[in-house]
Amino acid sequence: MAKNLMIQGTMSGVGKSILTAGILRVLKQDGYKVAPFKSQNMALNSYVTKEGREIGRAQALQAQACGLDPSSDMNPILIKPMGDTTSQIIVNGLPLGNMKARDYFKNKKSLIPDIQAAYDRLSRDADIIVIEGAGSPVEINLRDNDIVNMGLAQILDAPVLLAGDIDPGGVFAQLLGTVSLMSPEERNRVKGLIINKFRGDVTLLEPGLSMFKKYCDIPFAGVVPYTKLSLDEEDSVSQRLTVNNKFKNKNLVINTYSRVINKCITDRDDNTRNLIIAVIRLPYISNYTDFTIFENIDGVDLYYIDDQDSLDKADLVIIPGTKNTIEDLKWLRKKGLSDKIQELSCKEVPIIGICGGFQMLGKSIADTSGVEGGGVVKGLGLLPIETEFTSYKNLRQVSAITPKLSGFYEPVSDTPISGYEIHMGSSILDDSTDHEDCVITRKNVLGTYIHGIFDTPSFTQKLIKLLYEKNGIDRDIPVVEELSVTQDRELDRLADVLRQSLDLELVYRVIGL
Numbered sequence: 242m243a244k245n246l247m248i249q250g251t252m253s254g255v256g257k258s259i260l261t262a263g264i265l266r267v268l269k270q271d272g273y274k275v276a277p278f279k280s281q282n283m284a285l286n287s288y289v290t291k292e293g294r295e296i297g298r299a300q301a302l303q304a305q306a307c308g309l310d311p312s313s314d315m316n317p318i319l320i321k322p323m324g325d326t327t328s329q330i331i332v333n334g335l336p337l338g339n340m341k342a343r344d345y346f347k348n349k350k351s352l353i354p355d356i357q358a359a360y361d362r363l364s365r366d367a368d369i370i371v372i373e374g375a376g377s378p379v380e381i382n383l384r385d386n387d388i389v390n391m392g393l394a395q396i397l398d399a400p401v402l403l404a405g406d407i408d409p410g411g412v413f414a415q416l417l418g419t420v421s422l423m424s425p426e427e428r429n430r431v432k433g434l435i436i437n438k439f440r441g442d443v444t445l446l447e448p449g450l451s452m453f454k455k456y457c458d459i460p461f462a463g464v465v466p467y468t469k470l471s472l473d474e475e476d477s478v479s480q481r482l483t484v485n486n487k488f489k490n491k492n493l494v495i496n497t498y499s500r501v502i503n504k505c506i507t508d509r510d511d512n513t514r515n516l517i518i519a520v521i522r523l524p525y526i527s528n529y530t531d532f533t534i535f536e537n538i539d540g541v542d543l544y545y546i547d548d549q550d551s552l553d554k555a556d557l558v559i560i561p562g563t564k565n566t567i568e569d570l571k572w573l574r575k576k577g578l579s580d581k582i583q584e585l586s587c588k589e590v591p592i593i594g595i596c597g598g599f600q601m602l603g604k605s606i607a608d609t610s611g612v613e614g615g616g617v618v619k620g621l622g623l624l625p626i627e628t629e630f631t632s633y634k635n636l637r638q639v640s641a642i643t644p645k646l647s648g649f650y651e652p653v654s655d656t657p658i659s660g661y662e663i664h665m666g667s668s669i670l671d672d673s674t675d676h677e678d679c680v681i682t683r684k685n686v687l688g689t690y691i692h693g694i695f696d697t698p699s700f701t702q703k704l705i706k707l708l709y710e711k712n713g714i715d716r717d718i719p720v721v722e723e724l725s726v727t728q729d730r731e732l733d734r735l736a737d738v739l740r741q742s743l744d745l746e747l748v749y750r751v752i753g754l
């Protein structure tokens with residue numbers, strides 16, 4: 242039976258996923274067989290395993306930290322919010338159905354055997370499993386039915402490290418408040434405290450660490466510095482996107498990337514300027530990890546935008562995936578963005594739709610059986626496809642070669658691509674019987690169901706070259722690195738940071754090594 246360790250946090254966004262990934266990488270470097278586990282994840286950034294099962298993207302990254310292929314055992318329950326109170330519930334990587342929050346809360350204990358079985362399968366091949374909690378372990382109204390924080394720690398008999406986030410302030414109160422609300426048995430499980438995202442001079446913090454002993458006898462396991470990493474995170478807490486109060490449910494908060502688009506536009510005539518890629522930040526955006534690669538490419542600026550003026554400035558407009566295509570299409574219309582996209586398309590601005598965004602670019606979308614809330618709507622009419630929602634979920638990894646393309650995208654014909662599909666809707670081309678192509682283009686518009694398509698360096702490099710040429714940008718074509726290579730490097734960097742900042746002896750002791 243594997244040993245284990247659980248990382249809990251004082252709240253969402255303290256960095257649990259990344260700390261878990263980093264600790265896993267340290268343990269792997271030290272020669273242990275390790276695996277990640279998160280019983281229940283609420284996220285719209287998901288990943289499809291080789292077996293065609295869907296899990297949270299953060300667990301896929303943690304699997305990479307361990308040198309393992311992602312498996313649905315690492316995240317047996319995934320909750321995908323698709324409305325104010327409704328979510329799609331994924332169990333063992335496959336959809337169980339849509340549920341209201343209240344019903345899920347009532348029934349979730351029945352999923353304990355699935356959680357236990359997944360964990361047991363993982364632990365057969367691992368020396369150590371690092372378990373990630375969710376949100377805060379002391380949401381006292383949720384304590385009774387807990388299957389993801391202390392309830393899980395108890396089931397799996399896991400020691401806990403509790404992390405707080407010093408960046409917004411109040412870290413001592415976060416830690417003490419959390420520990421104080423725990424029962425004595427729960428508190429006993431907490432073997433160390435971590436202060437995460439510390440900026441500045443640690444000697445200024447040290448007196449506080451000693452003073453804290455007066456209030457709490459749990460030792461500090463480390464103060465981890467604020468570190469910028471290019472690694473996938475859970476969408477509900479992303480710092481790539483900042484808060485917009487209009488969407489109250491935190492899991493649906495989709496916001497503007499902190500870079501201001503207007504700034505770099507002043508120099509549009511400068512032929513050495515960066516390329517501007519604008520991703521529409523749909524309220525139910527899913528898999529925006531599709532675009533992480535652009536953050537690492539010199540010469541490309543990536544923006545998540547929701548206003549017409551910003552769109553005017555883009556060299557490439559991308560409509561991303563969405564958990565609720567029809568609702569997001571209505572939103573697009575309400576914001577005037579659909580008209581703007583159609584106008585830009587007439588001006589031959591390149592447009593790409595991924596998955597839900599691809600569906601929107603078509604002629605019509607029908608959800609007659611209410612898979613995503615129901616209805617039949619007209620699409621933007623820029624691609625000749627018709628989409629119909631069914632209860633079958635397409636989940637698969639894809640490796641393909643782009644077909645012979647015409648129009649703007651012709652130079653990306655016959656290019657190998659890979660990625661994964663996650664969709665309930667299926668689309669047919671209405672002007673031919675052939676609907677098997679991995680990408681469909683008409684003039685300046687491209688649509689595909691494949692998430693992760695930009696992670697294929699040759700495809701993205703060709704695309705950037707095309708966009709440079711179209712916009713008269715005279716720059717060297719950037720080197721596009723395989724995302725897994727970037728992520729491996731970042732994981733090693735993270736491990737170095739943790740080796741410097743965590744008391745690893747304490748961590749090993751807590752694990753029982």
Ligand SMILES: NC(=O)CC[C@H](N)C(=O)O
Pocket residue numbers: 527528561562563564565566595596597598613663664665666667
């Ligand atoms: N990943 C996606 O963008 C999904 C698109 C759409 N909601 C579907 O399920 O078909």
